[in-house]
Amino acid sequence: MSTPHSYPVKPSASEASDADLELIGEQNLCLACGTAVSGSELYQHYAICPNCRFHFSLPAQQRLELLADPGSFKEVNRFLPFLDPLSFSERVPYRQRLVQAQHRTGLREAVVTGTCRIGGNPAVLAILDFGFLGGSLSCVVGEKLALAFELALRKKLPIITVVSSGGARIQEGVLSLMQMGKTAAAARRLHPKGIPFISVLASPTTGEAYASFANLADIIIAEPGAIVGLAPFTVVEKVTAKPLPPDAHTAESHLAHGLLDLIVDRTQLRHLLSVLLDLLSSRYRLTLVKKGRLFELVERPRGTAWQAVQLARHQERPTALDYIARISSSFVEIHGDRVCGDDQAIVCGLADISGEAVVVIAEERGRPDERGRNQGRAYPEGFRKAQRAMRLAAKFQLPLITFIDTPGAFPGLESEERGIGNAIANCMALMSNLPCPVLAVLIGEGGSEGALALGVADRxxxxxxxxxxxxxxxxxxxxxYREPRRAAEIAPSLKLTAHDCRELGVVDLVIPEPEGGAHTDPDEAARLLKKYLLAQLLELQSQSPDKLTKARYQKFRRFGQRGPLIRSAISKQWAQLQYLMGRGVDELIERLPSKPKEETVPEKQTGSSPPGPG
Incomplete structure (x- = not known):
């Protein structure tokens, strides 16, 4: 995945004259850096500049060869009849333009649809070709896309769309505009059926295609440097009335503003799609070979509350990403809240743990010198991104695992203005009703509302x-006390340690750490975490979604009720009484006088005794 500003952007018409562009085309030079590309294998195979990795436009047929498994693509709906609904009049007749585009591209229309396999996974594939009248949405293009979505729904296959489009087909007027509504409605029908939809945005992706089906995918990927946006670049520049930033209207800008999940180099796209299809179409679940209690917890001597605080905040303590890397065989991170930003304090993604696909949401505090993580203090966009991940878990019936490690949500003014309270409230409400197993793990600091936002879980x-x-x-x-230095003194009263929370019923299970804390042996800490995590996941997966949501509600409904609190207090006092009684018995036994040792008495002889002297 790229980071913002890492790829050059194709120069606009205002930056290069017609003569310059013609010279570049004649000499097969890169449009971004001017490097000769004709002899490059990378350019020949992927249409990528070997120097700056600028991604050139690709025809639909070449994209098919790069994405689909060899020989697996079967085209559908190739011969839909041509429509000229307006009998559009212009200098070059519309029908003639279509014929010219067909001869130039070898396509019947601006989209190719069909079924294929990607990394062995069956899927429906739809590719828009910008070379065919700008990849515009005609009535036929809209119909073929709607049929592709319906095919995916009927056959329960994931669908991937590769978009390179300039918008509407002017020659078909308002009927072309209606294709936005048609394709958006068709794409939406996949959601309640749990059908995966992945959208790939190539350059350019603008106008009606961008603002309809392309933005409704579960996962949105873009190629580096792609021109992406609703309005054309020149229109945005004119309305803004000032020069735009160098990366404006690009994939990199969209990623930074939370509107994309990933930017992926074309050479890595097929592999990523294959991994995503594996995870979103997961056909495997963990099973229990032997019934009974899996693991016994080892009771250790407890340190003080302040010692726990210091260990939880230790600078070398493993973070969420450290654990994710150790317990999962693959992890695909998704980005953005699809509204305005991407908060790095919260990491979301799809992971494979012991062969089972799960959705992961983690509060990532980072290292002291790491910028952007904000010590795990999330903004509203971070919690909105978490809600996106929760909905993915619900849609695909995947277990959700959250890693909690935060001193709290970010309390600044900008956080308040962007709706931090609303974002936290919606996280908790959404979590409470997810129809899938939900596990939360406190791995470090669980600070107040920011922690609970990801803590409404089954376990x-x-x-x-x-x-x-x-x-x-x-x-x-x-x-x-008006004295922060008395924090160590008040820490025990807050009942904030793992064992305190277990006794209060706030947590279900305390996971042991390596001697001295998780930072002393991160690999062993991750091994222990994975072991207990899988044990709980196995128990939860045997329950129906309805049973899970009802039990989750009752779990939180009981917190703070008088009955459970009294039972907890009685249980604790009874345990203390048993301990004191046992200790008293031991002391009483020690005080009892010891039994005197018996002297050895010689046995009486039965025979005659020898006569004594005299």
């Missing part, structure tokens, strides 16, 4: 040295 697990609190000890000391 709540907590690492041995993690902490969970309503307010940080320093803040509590400031509020109660």
């Amino acid at each position: 709540i697990l907590m690492l041995e040295n993690a902490i969970y609190y309503v307010v940080a000890p320093e803040r509590a000391a400031t509020i109660l």
Whole structure:
């Protein structure tokens, strides 16, 4: 995946004269850097500049060869009849333009649709070709796309669209505009049936295609440097009335603003699609070979509350990404809230854990010198991105695993203005009703609302040295004593340790860590986490979605009720009483006088005794 500004952008017409562009074409030079590309194998195979990796336009047939498994593509609906609904009059008749485009491209229309296999996974594939009248949405193109979505729905196959389009077909007027509604409605029908939809945006992707089906995909991918946006670049520049930033209207800009999931080099696209299809079309579930209790927890001597705080905040303590890398064999990160931004404090994606696909949401605090993570303090866009991931889990019936490690949501003014309260509330509400297994793991610091936003789960697990609190000890000391330095003194009263939370019923399971804390042996910490995580996932997967949601509601409904609290207190007091009684019995036994040792008495002889002297 690329990062913003990492790829050059094709020069616009205002930046290069017609003579310059003609010279570039004649000499087979890169449009971005001017390097000669004709002899490059990378250019011949992928149409990519070997110097700056600028991605040239590709015809539909070449894209088919790059994406589909050899010999697997079968075209459908190739010969839909041509329509000229307006009898459009122009200098060159519309029918003649179509014939010229057909001869030039070898296509019947601007889209090719069919079925294929990608990495062995069956799928429906639809590719728009910008070389055919700008890849515009004619009535035939709209019909072929709608039929492709219906084919995917009927055969329960994932669908991939590769979009390179300039918008509407002017010669078909408002009927061309109506294709937006047609394709958007057709794409939407996949959602309740759990059919995966992946959209790939090539350059350019603008106008009606961009603002309809292309933006409704579960996962949106773009090629590096692609021109992406609703209005043409020149229109945006004119309306803005000032020079635009160098990356404006590009895939990189869209990624930075949370509108894309990934930017992927063309050479890696087929592999990524194959992995995504594996995960979104997962056909495997974990099973239990032997019934019974899987693992016994080992009770360890407990440290102080302040020691737990220090271990939870240790700079070398493994972060969420450290655990994800160790417990999953593959992980595809998705980005953006599809509204305005991508918050790096929250990481979302699809992962493979022991052969089973899961959705992962993690609060990532990063390292002290790492910029962008904000120590795990998420903005509203981070929580909105999390909601996207939750909906993916619900749609594809995949288990959801959250990793909690944050001192709290970001409390700044910009966070308030962008709706932090609304974002947190919607996270909790959505989580509470997900029709799939939900597991939350507190791996470090569980700070207040920011932690609970990802903590409404069927099973709540907590690492041995993690902490969970309503307010940080320093803040509590400031509020109660006006002295932050008394944080260590007040920490025990907050009942924030893993064992405290377990006794209160807030967490279901405490996961042991390596001696000295998870930072002393991250590999062993990850092994233990994975072991307990899989055990809980196995238990949950045997339950129906309806049973899961009802039990999850009841779980949180009971928090703070008098009955459970009394039972917890009685259970704790009874355990203490048993301990004291046992200790008292031991002391009583020690105080009892020991039994005197018996002296050895010689046995009486039965025979006659020898006569004594005298």
